[in-house]
Amino acid sequence: MNFDVRLQFAMLILCSILVFIVGTTGLSAVAVIAFLFLLSQGLIKQAFKWIIIFFGLLVCSVGLFHAPWSVLNYLNFILLIILRFIPLLMVAASLGVLPTGELVAGLKKLKIPESILLTLTVALRFFPILMDEIKMINDSAYLRGLSVRDWRNWKHPLILFEHMIVPLLMRTLKLVDDLSASASTRGIDAPGEKTSLYQIKFRQFDVVNVILIGLIGASLFL
Amino acid sequence: MIQSQKLKARDYITIGLYTLLIYLVNAIVGMALSPAMFVAMPFLSGVCLFFSSIVYLLMAVKVGKKGAMLLMAAVTGLIYTLMGIVLMLPYFILAGIVGELVLWKGDGSQYRKIKRQSFAYAAYGSLFGVGNFMAIYVMGTGLFEKFNYSSELIKRMIYFAYSPLWMAAGLLFSFVVTLLGCYISSRMLKKHFVKAGYLANY
Amino acid sequence: MITLNHVSFGYQGQSKQLKEINLKIKEGECVVITGSSGCGKTTLTRVMNGLIPHFYEGELTGNVAIKDQDTRQWPLWKIGQTVGSVFQDPKSQFFTSIVRDELAFGMGNYGASLNEMSRRLSGVLENRSLRDLEYRSLMQLSSGQKQSVAVAAAEMVQPDIYIMDEPSANLDMKATEQMRRMLLQLKEQGKTIVIAEHRLYYLTDVADRIVYMEDGRIIDLFTPEQLIAFSDEKLAELGLRGPVLTHGRSGRAGICKESEQRLNIRNLSVQYRRAKQPALRDVNLNVAKGEVVALIGKNGAGKTTLARTICGLIGEKCGTIAFNAQSVPRKRRRQQCWFVMQDTVYQLFTDSVWNEIMLNHPVTAETTARAELLLKQLHLWAIKDRHPASLSGGQKQRLVLGVGLMQQTDLMILDEPTSGLDGKNLCRVIDQIKDLRARGCGILIITHDHELVAGACDRVVKLRDGQIILNKKTSDLKLATLVHEMTNY
Numbered sequence: 001m002n003f004d005v006r007l008q009f010a011m012l013i014l015c016s017i018l019v020f021i022v023g024t025t026g027l028s029a030v031a032v033i034a035f036l037f038l039l040s041q042g043l044i045k046q047a048f049k050w051i052i053i054f055f056g057l058l059v060c061s062v063g064l065f066h067a068p069w070s071v072l073n074y075l076n077f078i079l080l081i082i083l084r085f086i087p088l089l090m091v092a093a094s095l096g097v098l099p100t101g102e103l104v105a106g107l108k109k110l111k112i113p114e115s116i117l118l119t120l121t122v123a124l125r126f127f128p129i130l131m132d133e134i135k136m137i138n139d140s141a142y143l144r145g146l147s148v149r150d151w152r153n154w155k156h157p158l159i160l161f162e163h164m165i166v167p168l169l170m171r172t173l174k175l176v177d178d179l180s181a182s183a184s185t186r187g188i189d190a191p192g193e194k195t196s197l198y199q200i201k202f203r204q205f206d207v208v209n210v211i212l213i214g215l216i217g218a219s220l221f222l
Numbered sequence: 223m224i225q226s227q228k229l230k231a232r233d234y235i236t237i238g239l240y241t242l243l244i245y246l247v248n249a250i251v252g253m254a255l256s257p258a259m260f261v262a263m264p265f266l267s268g269v270c271l272f273f274s275s276i277v278y279l280l281m282a283v284k285v286g287k288k289g290a291m292l293l294m295a296a297v298t299g300l301i302y303t304l305m306g307i308v309l310m311l312p313y314f315i316l317a318g319i320v321g322e323l324v325l326w327k328g329d330g331s332q333y334r335k336i337k338r339q340s341f342a343y344a345a346y347g348s349l350f351g352v353g354n355f356m357a358i359y360v361m362g363t364g365l366f367e368k369f370n371y372s373s374e375l376i377k378r379m380i381y382f383a384y385s386p387l388w389m390a391a392g393l394l395f396s397f398v399v400t401l402l403g404c405y406i407s408s409r410m411l412k413k414h415f416v417k418a419g420y421l422a423n424y
Numbered sequence: 425m426i427t428l429n430h431v432s433f434g435y436q437g438q439s440k441q442l443k444e445i446n447l448k449i450k451e452g453e454c455v456v457i458t459g460s461s462g463c464g465k466t467t468l469t470r471v472m473n474g475l476i477p478h479f480y481e482g483e484l485t486g487n488v489a490i491k492d493q494d495t496r497q498w499p500l501w502k503i504g505q506t507v508g509s510v511f512q513d514p515k516s517q518f519f520t521s522i523v524r525d526e527l528a529f530g531m532g533n534y535g536a537s538l539n540e541m542s543r544r545l546s547g548v549l550e551n552r553s554l555r556d557l558e559y560r561s562l563m564q565l566s567s568g569q570k571q572s573v574a575v576a577a578a579e580m581v582q583p584d585i586y587i588m589d590e591p592s593a594n595l596d597m598k599a600t601e602q603m604r605r606m607l608l609q610l611k612e613q614g615k616t617i618v619i620a621e622h623r624l625y626y627l628t629d630v631a632d633r634i635v636y637m638e639d640g641r642i643i644d645l646f647t648p649e650q651l652i653a654f655s656d657e658k659l660a661e662l663g664l665r666g667p668v669l670t671h672g673r674s675g676r677a678g679i680c681k682e683s684e685q686r687l688n689i690r691n692l693s694v695q696y697r698r699a700k701q702p703a704l705r706d707v708n709l710n711v712a713k714g715e716v717v718a719l720i721g722k723n724g725a726g727k728t729t730l731a732r733t734i735c736g737l738i739g740e741k742c743g744t745i746a747f748n749a750q751s752v753p754r755k756r757r758r759q760q761c762w763f764v765m766q767d768t769v770y771q772l773f774t775d776s777v778w779n780e781i782m783l784n785h786p787v788t789a790e791t792t793a794r795a796e797l798l799l800k801q802l803h804l805w806a807i808k809d810r811h812p813a814s815l816s817g818g819q820k821q822r823l824v825l826g827v828g829l830m831q832q833t834d835l836m837i838l839d840e841p842t843s844g845l846d847g848k849n850l851c852r853v854i855d856q857i858k859d860l861r862a863r864g865c866g867i868l869i870i871t872h873d874h875e876l877v878a879g880a881c882d883r884v885v886k887l888r889d890g891q892i893i894l895n896k897k898t899s900d901l902k903l904a905t906l907v908h909e910m911t912n913y
Contacts, residue, residue, distance in 0.1 A: 016308040088306030095304055099559075101525035103304075115234060119297045122238025123245075125521055128563045130243060133770075139737050140771045143758050144827070145784055158406070161273060163773045165247070166414050169280055170813050171769055173420055176239055176284075178516035180232040181470075184479050185509040186519075186581070187533035188231040190501035195535050197528045197542065232479075413775050418811035 002041050002098060003209040004202055005106025011037065011213055012091045019084045022220060027084065028058065029219035034090035037212050041094055050090045057083050100124050105198040114194070122179075129175070130168075137167050227330055229293070233285045240281035241297045247274040267351035268396035271343070272403030278343050279336060279407050283421065286334040291325065291342055292318040314350075321346035336411075336424050340404030347400035348393045425451045425585060425616045426472055431486035433467060433476055441467040443640040445486070451584075454607070454617040456627050459637035460663040460846040461817070465620040466589050468637070471495075472618055473587040474503035490585065505534065508578030512590040512844065514570035523565075523573055524549075524558045530581045544580055552576040552606070566723050568599025575606050585616045592623050593844035596723065596872040597911040600626050622846045624667040628652060636662065663848030666875060669907045685749060686834045686866030687711040687734070687761075692743035694726075694733050694890075702741065703729045704890045711835065711866035716857060718877045718898075719870045721887035722913040727870045730887070731837045734868070735763045747834050761835035762828025766843060768820040772812035777804055777823060780812055781830055795830060801859075802826050818849055825856065835866045842873045854880045874910050878903055888913060 002008075018030055031054045038047035057079060064076040095103065103124075104117050141147035146163045153160045229237075248270040255266055282290060295318025299311035324342040325332060332338045408424075415421040426449040434440040441464045449455050457465040470476045477484045478500035488495045490506060511517045520526045527548060531541050549555045552572055562570065571591055578586060592600045604626040610617060611630060621627060624634070628648040636644040651667045659666065687710065694704040704726050711717050719727045732738045734745060736757035744751045747760045765771055774780045781799060785791045799805040802822045807815065812823060821841065828836055838857075842850050850873075857880045860867055871877060877884060877898065884901065886894035886909060894909060901909070 012303070012306065013308050016306070085306065088308075090306075092304060092306035099525055100521045101528070115229065116293065116296050116300070118231070118234045119238040119241065119293055120300050121519070122235050123242040123297055123301060125519060126239050126242050128521075128561075129515060130239075130246060132563075134246075136765070136767075136770045139732075140763075140765060141773070142737065143735060143763055144771075144773070145758075146773060162410060165273075165276060166410070167770055167773060168243070169277065169415070170418075170420075172239055172243065174769075175516045176232075176236050178511065178513060179239075179519070180235045181475055181479055182509070182511055182517035183231055183235065183519055184500050185473055185475065185504045185507070186530040186577070187501040187504045188519075189499070190504075190533045190535070192535045195532045195538065195541070197524060197532070197538070197545070199538060414811065414813070417775060418813035420813070 001205060002094060002102075004206045005095075005098065005103060005200060006109055007202075007206055007209040007213070008091070008095055009106070009110065011209065011216070012088070012095070014213060014216055015087055015091050018216060018220060019087055022222065024058075026219045026222040027087070028055075029222050030087045030216060031055075031090070033212055033216050033219065034087045037209070038090060038094055040208050040212075043094055043097065046093050047090075050086060050093070054083070054086045054090075057086070099198075101196060102198040102200075105196040106200050108196075109200045118188075126175075130172075133168060133171055134164075137164060137171075140167075227287055229285070229287055229289055233287060233290065234293075236281060236285055237290055237293050238297065240277050241294045242301070244274045244277045244281075244294070245298055245301055247277060265351075265392060265395050265399075268347065268392075268399035271347040271350065271396065271400040272406075275340070275343055275400060275403035276407035276410055279339055279404060279411060280415065280421075282339040282343075283334050283336065283424075288322070288325070288330075288333065290333070291321040291346065294318065295321065295346065317346045317349040320349055334424075336404075336408045340401055340408065343404055344397045344400040348397040351392060351396035425449050425453070425491060426618070427487070427489045427492075428471070429487040429489075431471060431484070431488055433471060433482055433484045435467075435480060435482040438482075441640055442471065445471075445640075445642055447635065447642065449616060449618065451616055452611070452614045453632050454611055454619070454630050455633050455635060456624070456631040457618065457620045457635045457637060458622065458624060458664060458846075459643075460848045463637040464640040465637055467640075469509075469587050469589045469618065469620045472585075473507045473509045474498065474500050475509075478503075501533070504530070504583075505581060506583050507585045507587055508581060508583035510571070510574045510578055510586065510588040510591050512593040514567060514574060514594065517574055518562050518570075521561055521563075522558075523554060523560055523562060526562060526573060527577050527580050530577060534581070544582075548576045548579050551609075552579075566599070567594045568596065568602055571595060571599065571603060572606065575603075575610075579610075583615075586610060586618070588617070588619045588621075590621055590844060591619065592621065592626065597874065597907070598722070598913065601911065604630060622665055622844065624651065624665055625669050628667055636664075659847060660851070663846055665847040665850065669874070670904055684713040685710055686713050686715070686747065687868075688744075688746040688749065689734070690744045690746070692730075692733065692745065693741045694729055694738060695741045702890055704733065707743070707890075707892055709885060709892065709895075711868060713864050713866060714861040715883065716861055716867045716869065716881045717883045717885055718881035719868060719885050719887065720872070720877070720910055725887040725913070726890040727887055728839070729890075731763060731839065731868065731870060734835070734837065735761055759831070760833055761837060762831060762833040763837045764821065764824050764828065764839065764841065766840040768817075768824045769813070771824045771827070772820065775811055776809050777812060777815070778808040780823060781826055783827075785830065798826050798829055817844075818852065821853075822856065825860075829863070833865065835868065836860055837868045837870070839870045840872065841869065842871065842876045850875060850879070872910065874903075874907050877910070878906060884909070 015030060015034065019027060022030065031051065035047050035051045061076055061079045061083060064079065100121055104121055107117055138147055141163055142149055146153060148160060251270045251273045252266065255269060295314045299314035302310045321342045324345045325338060411421060416423050428445050428447045431442055431445040432440055433442040445468065457468055459465055470480060471488055474495050476482065477496060490503065495503060518526050519529050524545060527545055528541055531544065549558055554572060554576060557565065557569065562573065565573065592603055595603060600623065607617060607630045619627065628651065631648050634646050634648065634651055635642055636646065689707055689709040692704055692707040693702050695702040707730065719730065721727055729738060733740055734757065736754045739754050745757065746752060752760060772780055774783055777799065781795045782791065799808055802825065804819065804823060804826065812820060815823065841853050845853065854876065857867060869876065869881060881898050883897055884894065884906065885892055
């Protein structure tokens with residue numbers, strides 16, 4: 001069970017602002033609320049993974065706080081920035097597990113234009129496919145000694161890059177053509193409002209999300 | 223046949239796929255360069271765009287219409303949003319609009335010109351770079367105030383971050399490097415895609 | 425239902441792909457279009473589903489009418505409500521990420537109501553036994569399941585006509601059988617079906633008529649009965665694949681008698697990280713010099729894992745892999761074997777045939793002479809300056825083979841070298857394999873193609889759940905037994 005996509009976005013936006021203005025205590029509170037946010041949607045594994053990472057890094061950063069050398073100081077600076085991003089990644093993780101259809105239906109309710117949604121759908125749809133293609137090309141490059149795994153190839157980064165990107169682009173040209181042809185025969189250019197299997201509306205369960213949003217707002221005063 | 227200037231389903235699909243690919247190339251190059259991340263921040267995204275320029279140029283001449291650049295920028299922003307980085311979205315859209323403005327003047331054929339598209343991508347790129355860098359530093363400074371953090375190194379960094387000279391240098395660097403990337407990419411496109419018959423000669 | 429009158433078509437800037445096509449397809453009829461690669465059958469399907477002239481640009485003359493309406497006057501999206509299409513590559517015909525979204529995609533485009541959509545969705549899910557897969561990611565489905573989803577997605581819009589372009593190209597024999605049953609069901613519902621296809625055996629009881637094309641023209645029309653009655657010589661002359669599973673090319677004449685071993689695998693086990701079960705368990709396999717071994721089994725049985733382990737793309741958990749009786753560690757294995765992938769696009773990196781074959785080889789008199797000889801033997805010499813991406817599928821495949829031969833490898837692994845090939849090109853690949861064995865390579869072929877196994881392989885090795893469950897000489901197997909082994913896992 002997941003929350004209304006619109007509420008999830010509200011949560012995400014609120015979080016993005018908050019994490020940069022609250023102090024460490026506030027940030028920990030935000031992380032804990034994000035943890036509850038994932039937990040209440042049944043994303044138990046993700047919730048625990050992230051919260052452990054968060055507090056682990058927090059402990060490291062506190063340990064580094066009084067470090068005498070500036071190099072470590074600098075490291076700590078990076079660590080602190082990473083720490084700020086973790087609650088955001090947590091909230092976004094629940095958007096990541098939504099079926100594209102539901103995500104897009106939600107964005108549509110937020111009045112995002114159809115053209116952007118269509119393009120975004122394709123981008124999301126191709127993510128696993130492109131990762132697959134990159135792996136295939138990497139493998140065949142390895143068989144010919146052209147891959148990134150051979151350190152000698154790094155002497156000519158541009159050639160290395162050419163060997164990776166050209167077959168990939170050749171493949172994508174065909175993918176785009178095929179997918180467009182298939183989509184065209186299935187009415188993608190049809191005029192009029194498109195409909196979806198997903199109905200985006202506020203349900204009782206979403207009250208939990210509203211409470212969490214309230215709590216997150218309250219963490220500003222910590 | 224005169225090509226219509228309105229984007230069609232095929233264009234949306236092309237833009238969607240290549241936007242993702244540009245994002246992936248940037249992410250992978252960025253990852254490889256991450257050790258230098260915070261020191262040379264304003265310069266890094268220039269390097270990322272140096273590599274992704276071939277993808278952009280291929281997309282741009284394939285679509286060859288108004289709006290492709292802006293759509294790419296908006297969707298990139300949305301991808302970042304879905305990963306949790308919402309605040310970059312308006313900035314990407316701004317960079318996209320600037321890119322579109324570079325392409326604005328002309329009779330419509332300019333959208334298929336590699337040279338013009340290179341300048342547009344470089345303009346987009348320079349903003350893209352400085353944006354990243356600003357965001358990080360704005361966050362960074364916020365943090366220091368919270369923590370009363372002080373260290374010589376970090377003070378110096380903040381000083382640089384707000385020095386207009388440094389920012390201009392970052393902007394210029396991104397612009398030049400992206401443009402250089404486009405030049406090399408256009409030769410690569412000629413070598414492979416024009417020769418294989420996938421693109422018209424230019 | 426569909427009427428074509430003097431139809432000719434050429435893609436922009438290319439010669440005519442279709443010449444003077446006249447064809448009338450009645451309601452409820454199932455017509456199969458066949459002929460060798462490049463004969464124009466795919467183009468013909470595109471004319472019938474409106475992609476030509478609306479999507480692919482070019483010059484179309486003559487009249488194409490669907491339900492007595494000229495397709496030129498009909499927008500493509502509207503044609504889509506009457507004509508459902510299924511394509512050959514499932515990877516690039518899906519638009520969403522999970523099964524139910526994909527099924528709803530078409531109806532959503534036409535603005536159907538939520539009620540109507542869910543009603544039809546549950547009907548189609550039931551009918552195509554996809555209920556268990558409703559929420560599954562499309563990426564995780566097998567090719568057979570993907571094609572079921574593709575057909576189901578077309579059904580959702582309830583078109584009267586189905587146009588399919590090589591729907592079985594990526595399917596194994598079991599999934600092909602499933603496809604046959606789906607087609608029969610559609611036919612029972614009175615749908616009109618047009619299929620462009622190389623594999624004919626599964627269509628003989630579905631098809632009413634078979635259209636034979638050559639060089640953009642319809643040369644002949646025959647019934648399935650006539651097709652089945654064709655002699656092997658006649659089939660070879662037409663360049664068609666065998667229409668029946670009970671006889672055809674069978675039992676290779678020459679059985680390998682070499683004792684010199686190219687590849688020895690001893691007690692090989694492979695386990696992926698995070699996997700509970702090993703992907704390969706205690707595999708023992710020999711390939712002799714000049715021997716051709718077919719690797720069969722269901723998707724996920726471990727065929728590809730085995731091939732990738734042999735090349736060193738995956739590390740073994742235990743066991744040894746030896747080339748020419750010498751055990752070779754993982755990192756050096758790629759120098760001694762060569763892997764020709766199903767999709768050769770991934771394996772070509774440079775800007776000309778010549779550069780491709782010379783890549784990684786120093787330019788010396790010896791290497792250039794060898795490369796020249798190889799290209800001539802592979803009939804690629806005349807096109808040595810062309811870009812590899814502009815070659816035909818067969819030429820690309822030969823080029824990739826050439827790259828391996830240039831490395832003087834001992835073992836060639838071919839992954840589905842005949843998927844989507846017509847009878848004539850199948851014979852070419854078989855000849856190519858004969859040539860490889862004459863060179864003394866050991867050859868391992870991953871395949872679902874019974875005609876290739878029967879026509880070129882000395883031995884059949886079948887995998888199930890990472891173990892070898894059958895290892896027999898092809899000459900000891902009757903064709904019917906072989907087909908049985910390849911259809912039932």
